[in-house]
Structure formats: C-alpha cells, structure tokens
Amino acid sequence: MVSLLKNTLTLMITFYFILSSSLLHRATGTFSEDVSEAISMKRMEKTTHLHFFFHDIHSGKNPSAIKIAGTPDSGFFGDTYIIDNPLTEGQDGSSEVVGKAQGMYAFAAEKEVALLMVINYEFTLGEFNGSSISVLGRNPVMDDVREMPIVGGNGRFRYASGYALAHTAWFDPNTGDAIVEYNVYVKHY
Numbered sequence: 001m002v003s004l005l006k007n008t009l010t011l012m013i014t015f016y017f018i019l020s021s022s023l024l025h026r027a028t029g030t031f032s033e034d035v036s037e038a039i040s041m042k043r044m045e046k047t048t049h050l051h052f053f054f055h056d057i058h059s060g061k062n063p064s065a066i067k068i069a070g071t072p073d074s075g076f077f078g079d080t081y082i083i084d085n086p087l088t089e090g091q092d093g094s095s096e097v098v099g100k101a102q103g104m105y106a107f108a109a110e111k112e113v114a115l116l117m118v119i120n121y122e123f124t125l126g127e128f129n130g131s132s133i134s135v136l137g138r139n140p141v142m143d144d145v146r147e148m149p150i151v152g153g154n155g156r157f158r159y160a161s162g163y164a165l166a167h168t169a170w171f172d173p174n175t176g177d178a179i180v181e182y183n184v185y186v187k188h189y
C-alpha cells in the first residue's frame with residue numbers, strides 16, 4: 001500500500017514537471033519574432049496581371065447587386081449596395097466564369113458620383129482558384145479609367161499589394177446594369 005502510494009506520488013511529480021515545463025514554455029512563448037529569412041528570402045516576389053469583366057446586375061429576377069441602404073431625399077448620396085457579382089473572362093456574360101466579387105459599394109460623395117468600394121475578388125479558376133484580393137478604394141464611376149488600391153489578399157495572393165484599373169465597358173442607364181473591365185496588377189509571392 002505504501003509503495004503504491006509512493007509510486008503514484010512519483011508519477012504525479014513526474015507528470016507535474018513534464019506538464020509544467022510545457023506550460024511554462026507556453027506561458028513564456030514568444031509574442032513576436034523575425035521570420036523574414038523563412039518567408040521572404042525563400043520566395044521571390046512576382047507581379048501578376050489579371051484581366052476580367054465584372055457584371056453588376058440590378059435588373060431581373062436574380063440581381064447580383066442589391067441596395068441595402070440610402071435615403072430618397074439625398075439623391076444618390078448614401079446609397080449602399082451589397083454585391084455578389086460574377087467575374088468572367090470575356091465581356092459576354094456567358095463566357096467562362098473566373099471568380100466573383102463579393103462586398104459592397106456606397107455613393108460616398110455629395111457633389112459627384114464617386115463610390116467607396118470595399119470588395120473581395122475571389123477567383124475560382126486555374127492556379128488562383130480559392131485565392132482572393134481585397135480592394136478598398138475610391139471609384140469615380142463617370143471617369144473612363146478608375147484606379148483602386150489592392151490592400152491585401154489570401155491564398156496565392158497572400159501579402160498582395162497593387163492596383164486595379166476599372167473601365168466601364170457597357171452601361172444601361174435604365175436598369176443600372178453595368179459590365180466593367182478590370183486590369184489588375186498584383187504583387188505577391
């Protein structure tokens with residue numbers, strides 16, 4: 001009985017030391033460390049050009065852009081839309097789908113037509129399937145070409161930075177439907 005107790009006690013003490021040393025390690029774990037050797041040195045930065053068409057569809061039974069906020073007496077100012085817009089390889093909506101643009105845009109200028117864009121462009125084709133870029137920028141939609149910053153990304157576009165150039169290829173003033181051509185230059189690893 002005594003030896004059993006002794007053995008149990010020894011076991012408990014041993015476990016205590018094993019556990020406490022690993023707990024201690026966790027408790028004193030490093031909050032930050034320089035991993036530049038491991039991450040940036042082994043991977044070369046590259047720049048990828050993406051070209052696609054963004055379909056902003058307000059009309060019909062299945063609009064991809066819906067208005068979620070806005071007041072009737074302020075004109076466009078404040079109107080906010082949430083979108084899940086298809087991205088295609090060609091201008092024709094029936095061409096191959098390369099991804100989708102999910103996010104929102106809002107009319108954020110009182111005296112002109114300029115949108116605040118907060119949108120993730122997720123790709124579903126080829127080597128960038130499952131990777132996305134995030135755009136946060138100003139979009140003065142009446143301008144021929146608008147430039148918006150890429151503020152980040154994930155998957156293959158982890159650490160992304162760069163810019164997107166948007167040009168309206170087609171617009172229907174009656175419905176608000178638009179097809180916008182994008183040329184994106186994205187730096188990533």
Ligand SMILES: *[C@@H]1O[C@H](CO)[C@@H](O)[C@H](O)[C@H]1NC(C)=O
Pocket residue numbers: 124125126129130
């Ligand atoms: C993209 O990836 C998803 C999930 O891994 C897969 O189901 C799908 O078939 C892929 N699409 C293409 C076009 O490769």
